[in-house]
Amino acid sequence: MATTDRAIASAEAHSAHNYHPLPVVIASADGAWMTDVEGRRFLDMLAGYSALNFGHGNRRLIDAAKAQLERVTLTSRAFHHDRFADFCTQLAELCGMEMVLPMNTGAEAVETAVKTARKWGYRTKGVPDGTAKIIVAADNFHGRTTTIISFSTDEEARADYGPYTPGFEIVPYGDLAALDAAMTDNTVAVLLEPIQGEAGVLVPPPGYLAGVRELTRARNVLFIADEIQSGLGRTGKTFALEHEGVVPDMYVLGKALGGGVVPVSAVVSSAEILGVFRPGEHGSTFGGNPLACAVALEVIAMLRTGEYQQRAAELGDHLHHELGLMTTGGAVETVRGRGLWAGVDISPSYGTGREISEKLMDRGVLVKDTHGSTIRIAPPLVISKEDLDWGLEQLRAVLTR
Template sequence: MTASEHAIATAEAYSAHNYHPLPVVVATAEGSWMTDVEGRRYLDLLAGYSALNFGHGNRRLIAAAKAQLERVTLTSRAFHHDRFADFCTKVAELCGMEMVLPMNTGAEAVETAVKTARKWGYRIKGVPDNMAKIVVAGNNFHGRTTTVISFSTDPEARADYGPYTPGFEIVPYGDLTAMEAALTENTVAVLLEPIQGEAGVLVPPPGYLPAVRRLTRERNILFMADEIQSGLGRTGRTFACEHEDVVPDVYILGKALGGGIVPVSAVVSSREVLGVFRPGEHGSTFGGNPLACAVALEVVDMLRTGEYQQRAAELGEHLHRELGALTGGDAVEAVRGRGLWAGVDISPAYGTGRAISERMMERGVLVKDTHGSTIRFAPPLVITKEDLDWGLDQLRAVLAG
């Protein structure tokens, strides 16, 4: 039995089977490449679902983490620490907002946004107690907590976890008529992904996000943008909302904010919205800890130059041009996405998404399937054009049989 086989068998025996990972056991990684326990190298075209936007082992981020590790890593929010004020200031400035509420994971940030919207609705908007409604989109993915899966339309994420949390209305993604019909005087927020990642990198119709922004503004409803996967450079802009000149009331951030080193998430908004919280009403032991703040501050500084956004835009244009050329045959049915982010629908005749991913892995490329036949591409923003082209060559070879 090889070292990989042993590690996989042991994991299967001792860990819950809530994931079905590809049969590769990573030991080291740098930039856009990962190496398994046998020394085989793989091109990473998933980047931890955008958590690794700046690549594996980014020197600037590692240096920031190491320096902070030598000083202080955790105080809890019972005390101030010397990185917290800078973190909140810089993240707020990056978003063009006024206040930040830090958490750890993306799901925690979405839960926090839901609580924020409800509390704002009761205290500021004047919605009757326990009547607040939040409108969400079908095929969404905002996390896996009990409340979040309560408004999921994915049977795998939702089945056998009831009773579910009430207070949500689901409308089709991109359907403005359905969105407008769902809004009532008790609606406190609309929660959307500007691009739906888990659903297959679905980009809404042009004009949809600006129209939702207009409707929510007219009706005194918060527009909350879940930019956990789409934000922080992935689409060629700092935020995916920027492609349509939309500024939401609330940004929900995560993944890349932690640089692929530590979990960092945040809800970012105005003083009117986040000002509804009083001491003791919400919190997190690790949220906004010194180590997280140090890494996130470096992430923000890296984004302020615009070089990563530009790189994602330029390489993304190349990625979509090359993938789009594959739709001329019978193997690729459709390609969607923006920047260095793409969903590729493979014809079922060529195999399931899982089968294609496994064949790509055999050729040294790591991607991930979703919803049966869709393959997602989300390489680190630091990937070279040569490496990206090599990865695309492997896809062509797999599809050629």
């Protein structure tokens, strides 16, 4: 049995089948390229769902991690460590906020945001205990914990996990009137992705996010922006909300914050909002650990230069121009997105998203499908224009009859 086939067979036999990965086994990676166990090279056009915004093996991030590994990796939050204050201070400054609550995974950060909003609602807004409501959007993806899938509309993510956590109301994404109608005196927060990634890189109508900000401010409701995928440079701005000049009450961050090296996530907000917590009311053994802080500090320093945001904006314009040209041939029905991030709806007559992804894999390009006929394109922000063009040429070839 070939090395690839053997590795896949072993994985299938001994790991739960909660994912359906493409049949490739990666052994090493550098920048925008990955190499499998048999020495074949692949252009990474997914970037770990935006966790690898700065590419594989980014030297600055690896050096920061190595240096910290030699010093201390974990203290727990029982003690202070010498990277924690800088991490919290600098991340708060990057976000234009005051306070940080660090966690590990994106789902943990979303759970933390939910807990924060409820506690703020009871202690600050004065909502009666046990009645807080949080409004979310249909087709959202915020993670896979029991509470988070309770407000998902994706039956694949939801089915067989009930009973579900109450306290959430779902409204159509992009519909301000529906959001306004759903608000009550017990509404404590609106939780949204500025661009819905898992749904197929759905960009809301112009003015929607600004309208959400206006409505939430008028009703004394927190606007929580889940920028786990859309944030930290992906769309050509540090945060996707910046495209509409909107500042939320709370950012939820993850993925690229750890540079593809370690899991790092955080909730970032004002001192008034995050100040509702007292010792013992929420925590994480690994949240804000020294290794995570060291890597995240380097990520923050890289974002401060603006070069990655500019690169995503410029290459993103090129990406969307080239993808737009493909809509004239009948194979590509719709292209959505912003910056180096696109959802591409393939005509079903050309194959499912999975089939297109497998054909691209055979040509040395790795993407991933979602919701049937859609593929997502989100290469590392360090990809060269030449490599991006080569990847797009493979897509054209796959879609040519």
